[in-house]
Amino acid sequence: MKNQKEYKLPLTKAMRAIILEQRAWMENALPNCNPDHIFLQPRDLNKPFAKRSLDKIIKDYSPVDAVKGDKRNIVMKGSAGAFCTMCRSFFKSNAKAIMVANGYHFKHAEELTRLALHHLRKEDDPNGLNYDKSEELFGTSTKLKFNVFKIHEASILKRAKELESQQLRLTGMQSKQAKNLKENNDKKALRDRIKAHLVHKGSYVNFINQPLGDTGRVAKDLILTEEGRAVVERYLSDQAKAKNN
Secondary structure (H helix, E strand, C coil): CCCCCCCCCCCCHHHHHHHHHHHHHHHHHCCCCCCCCCCEECCEEEEECCHHHHHHHHHHHCECCCCCCCHHHHHHCCCCCHHHHHHHHHHHHHHHHHHHHCCCCHHHHHHHHHHHCCCCCHHHCCCHHHHCCHHHHHCHHHHHHHHHHHHHHHHHHHHHHHHCCCCCCCEHHHHHHHHHHHHHHHHHHHHHHHHHHCCCCCHHHHHHCCECCCCCCEHHHHCCCHHHHHHHHHHHHHHHHHHHC
């Protein structure tokens, strides 16, 4: 942990199956891979799986509506990266909602989700380390965390099963690519309109390099943004009306 103390995380059956499968794959690949890590980098098996690769999966390959809230805030929050922050946020929100829906008091659900995320503060129980031996004797904390994780995992696996028969949704990368394609088409269409508006062919370069109206910005810079293109479109429309009148 950040405070250099040991933190035991109980593993559900699904989590354990994934780790055992990955470890078996790694052991079969020896000595041609890194023996110190279970999850390895696909392009270089001598390196551990990069934490930032998980961030890229969230940003590029998850469905566009998979993350609730502002993605920019999720990316900015915490040094662990977008993936870890999103997983903690989803766990906290999802587990608490399920527990309250199943009869847990809100305060108890809040305390248990904080315990599972190891977010309890020292001031909540300043003498806990000195007097509380419930974990050493009975594994109380681990059992509680395990139950919360199982509730969370069950809801994820149930939802994943429900989505199996559904059509694949647009991913973040596909959405970005579609947006870029539309933007490039809009830029090209506007440049073609400018050329059609001008009487002389050679005057296009002069037009796009001169400030437009009272914006103080040259046309070629305005074309790069949606707001700027709207300014150029209005200018061309006004010029066309004035010419017709």
